[in-house]
Amino acid sequence: MEQQQPTVGVLGNEEGAEPPLREPSVTPRKSELQPHQLSPLLVWAVVFCDIGTSVYYVPGILYSQVGAMTPLFIMATVVGFIPLAMKYQEICWRNPEGGGVVSVATKAFSPRWGVFGGFLIIVSYFFTIAISAVSGLHYLATIVPFIDEHIILSTVGALALLTVINIIGIRESAMISLTMAIAALIVDLVVIGVTMIAIGPPQWDQVWRHLHAGSELSTYRLLVGFSSAWLAFSGLESISQLSPAMRPPIRTTAPRGMWLVIITVLCTSPFLSLFSVALLPDAVKLHESERFISQLGALWGGFPVELAVVITASVLLLFAANTGIIGAYHVFLALASGGFLPQAVTWRNQQFGTPHLAIGVATLLPVIVVLVTKAELGLLGDLYVFGLLGAFVMSSGGLDVIRWRQGQRGVSFWIGFLTTVMLSVAWAVNLVEKQHATLFGGALIAIGMTISVASQQGYFSDVFYRIPFIARLTQRRISEAERETEAIPNLISLSEASEIVSLYPSRTLVAVRGPNVRLIDEAVAREKGWGGNAIYVLYVEERAGLFVGAEAQEPSGEGIAALRFAVKAAQRHGFELIPVWTVSYNAAEAIARAAEILEVDTVMMGVSRRSAVYHLLRGHVVNGLTRRLPASCHLLLFN
Secondary structure (H helix, E strand, O other): OOOOOOOEEEEOOOOOOOOOOOOOOOOOOOOOOOOOOEOHHHHHHHHHHHHOOHHHOHHHHHHHHHHHHHHHHHHHHHHHHHHHHHHHHHHHHHOOOOOOHHHHHHHHOOHHHHHHHHHHHHHHHHHHHHHHHHHHHHHHOOOOHHHHHOHHHHHHHHHHHHHHHHHHOOOOOHHHHHHHHHHHHHHHHHHHHHHHHHOOHHHHHHHHHHHOOOOOOOHHHHHHHHHHHHHHHOOHHHHHHOHHHEOOOHHHHHHHHHHHHHHHHHHHHHHHHHHHHHHOOHHHHHHOHHHHHHHHHHHHHHHHHHHHHHHHHHHHHHHHHHHHHHHHHHHHHHHHHOOOOOHHHHOOOOOOOOOHHHHHHHHHHHHHHHHHHOOOHHHHHHHHHHHHHHHHHHHHHHHHHHHHHOOOOOHHHHHHHHHHHHHHHHHHHHHHHOHHHHHHHHHHHHHHHHHHHHHHOOHHHHHHOOOHHHHHHHHHHHHHHHHHHHHOOOOEEHHHHOOOOOOOOOOEEEEEOOOOHHHHHHHHHHHHHOOOOEEEEEEEEEOOOOOOOHHHOOOOHHHHHHHHHHHHHHHOOOOEEEEEEEEEOOHHHHHHHHHHHOOOOEEEEEOOOOOHHHHHHHOHHHHHHHHHOOOOOEEEEEO
16 A cells, blocks of 8 residues: 655744755855955956967867858957956855856746756866867877877876876966966967067958958858857856955955956957958968967967967966866865755765865766767867856846846946847857757756756665665764764764653654744644643754764754754743754655654644745655655644
């Protein structure tokens, strides 16, 4: 016979109740930086090391798609680039905890949309890693021809090396970024300078003609080129991940750093794109599209300038691939901490203390991308634009919603709104025009969202912790952890509580996550109504990987504080409240286990007022309890 589900009720309408679901607190970063140390100059350096790499591969990719109109499209996107850049600096000071698109989408829409934004940026990171590594090696092949003949193997080898480096734990620093950014900027300006000095009237006429190309294209083809050209400004979103490390006040540091980015990008990217497309011979543009900038330097500045471009470009691009790895695994860790990815992602290497599984996934998927695309930069660029424009739309649109709610509807709002419309049109055109990228990127996000729902609902942990060996080990670790409570006054473990059930019989178990006076008052009133004189209050320490170390098993200060608060709240009524602590991989599992051990027939817990229906229907704790509690045990949600 099918087991009857326990009764579920919803009580009250009070503030202060704790939600069973945690919103994702995401602060992914592209580098390990000391907090509050980034001046505007260092902010510029970190962002320019990302956005500045685009100029090395974007002109060649766009030329293969739109030909002579490449410079015109890049310059057209500047119209949207500047207001979008200013929106990103606002995202920084609005979200000092970091998180970028995840934080904005969560605050503007919901945690689910935040997770969706997280997977968009993860997909963008994957293609950042792949395209940066491939492009960097193409430039390096200028002086090491062997690489050109084995570009796929070389890229896989480079990514494997970066994986090892990250697992060992070598980190980037802002000062390294500053050195590299200055070197790249100087070389870019040298290339532009020697080109402007060396060319004569015929070449300037060619440049002028390229600025007026494309009048014969249809409106749709113009939109296709416009959507693709946004790739020239990939990396802009990286500034929103740096806010936790910016020097306060962030509201001053972020815009100053961003203006430095805007100025240096406008002084380099459009000119390098224009000169390379307009001045390089057709044969070079056809067969050397992967390294336009070094070819431009060689054409007008000779081998010394070409060598300088090769060194700075290859190092900076491989550096960008590494920061992409760091950014991706930080998003993994943040989503896992919010319950939206399997907790195995957070497991750390015992020797180096680094999240080796997260790092491995962050590099394995780009390797697969390189193999599937055969390291073709054009295809990688199409895939990159999918995630990039999606993240731009979510960030820009989310900020519009936040501004609207706060009544900020002046000129800046409408400029920002038009920027969102512009980005949305570009993304929509890209989704239709580049269907292979839409299918591939959409499949990755669909898989990610499915995993996030399964993780948040606890399905993965349920399967994993039912493996006999893991189940025995988990139970042993729970027993070890509960022994840690013996030294804490007025706090008992679940195993100790099981020994006093006959002395303190009760029908009520209250599960708490934080201070909640109303919940305790309601529980006391109900138990008194039944003629009881005691209730149990339970705090569950949710820990994945209970077997990774004893330090993870000790009661947290938050749990101890929540239980002591509940005891004081019950004492106001002269009522006996027994604080119980336990640890588990899943709160629902622990609450159901406690209900059975303590022989109660009612479990009470709080849900948030803001989204009570959402938590009731989707919360993994509530759903888990409806599956685990005996049919005779009632579940009451106090809202």
